[in-house]
Amino acid sequence: MDTLKRIALVAHDRRKDDLIDWVRANARALAAHRLWSTGTTGRRILEQCPGLALTPVKSxxxxxxxQIGAKIAEGEIDMLIFFVDPLSPHPHEADVQALTRLSALYNVALALNRTTADFLVSSPFFAARYAAPTGGGDGEPGE
Ligand SMILES: O=C(CO)COP(=O)(O)O
Known part of the structure; x- marks a missing residue:
């Protein structure tokens, strides 16, 4: 079974430090997977974890x-880690709602906060490939 996961990482401004802290804490596990991020989130993650196979899209x-929602609709994302700020207004609220709606519609694993992200990253679903590499596997993305 292919356990390579395609993961989107997104955070609102006041949750970015928390997401980056979470990514740093889970960098080894995440390094075995393919990552996408919205622009500012992605650039900040790459500053801290330059070894990750992370592709930033637009802010x-x-x-x-x-753009992340379109990838979900195309079946190209398995998991969305989206640290939302529920206390601030967002000029693109319609886009935020569309992104979480598409995640529900396409049965994407969705974490809106750190506790749920911890559950996802520690689940057998996430860890299978990490725990049982096949011959010659060294955890590099794209294997
Ligand atoms: O706005 C966002 C999520 O709705 C995140 O975008 P940035 O990562 O570009 O800040």
Whole structure:
């Protein structure tokens, strides 16, 4: 079974430090998977974890949430880690709602906060490939 996961990492501004802290804490597990991020989130993650196979798209308010949503609609994302800020208004609220709606519609594993992200990253679903590499596997993305 192919256990390589395609994961999107997104955070609102006031949750970015928390997401980056979570990514750093789970960098070894995440390094075995393919990652996408909205623009500002992705650039900040790569500053801290330059070894991750992470592709930034546009910034969320400039269409990045919709780009991630389109990948979900195309069946190209398995998991969305989206640390939302429920206490601030967002100019692109419609895009935020569309992104979480598409995650529900396409049965994408969705974490809106750190506790749920911890459950996902520690689940057998996530860890199978990591725990049982096949011959010659060294955890590099794309194997
Ligand atoms: O706006 C976002 C999520 O809705 C995130 O976008 P950035 O990562 O570009 O800040």
């Amino acid at each position: 969320g308010p400039l269409g990045g949430d919709q």
